[in-house]
Amino acid sequence: MGISETPDGLGEASLSLWQEVQGTFELGPGETALLVEACRTVDELEAMGLALAAGPALVQGSTGQPKASPLFAEARAHRLVLGKLLEQMALPDEGEDVGRTPNQERASKAANVRWDLERRRRGTA
Structure with a gap:
């Protein structure tokens, strides 16, 4: 299997994803680009999770009301993006020849x- 060069700056979780996918599948250029974006999204999700854990879950809204940290919505959007990126790669499931x-x-x-x-x-x- 041809393994593309590992992108710089990947975090632990995204590096694991990169190595698992690259070690299992032979990707074309388009799929490799999607994998790079998926890895970056994993890193962003991890950073948001750390920020949410370190900061308050509730913040002050524009009129002084308590509201959920905007990071919750951003993390949810990133999870959707990650799912779409992985889906677009169309990797075969176990037992399939082609995704x-x-x-x-x-x-x-x-x-x-x-x-x-x-x-x-x-x-x-």
Whole structure:
């Protein structure tokens, strides 16, 4: 397997992700770029987690009211981004030769729902 050069400045968790994916899969340039961004996102999530642990969970809002730290929303957004990046890489699951893209996954689920409805309509489910 060809391992791309490890990006500079990766944290412990993102370095582990990089090594695991690079050691398991042969990635094309686009997938490698997505992996770099996923690793950076993991590092950002870790930094936010440390900041949340060290700082207050509640901060003062614009009118003096207590509100949740904006880092909670940012961390949630980063988790969504990380999920999308990993999904876009379309890495195969265990036992698969080729991973499916998000569009292929959605199409497969939709087809399964249609077939399930058809089986129920016919009384064969």
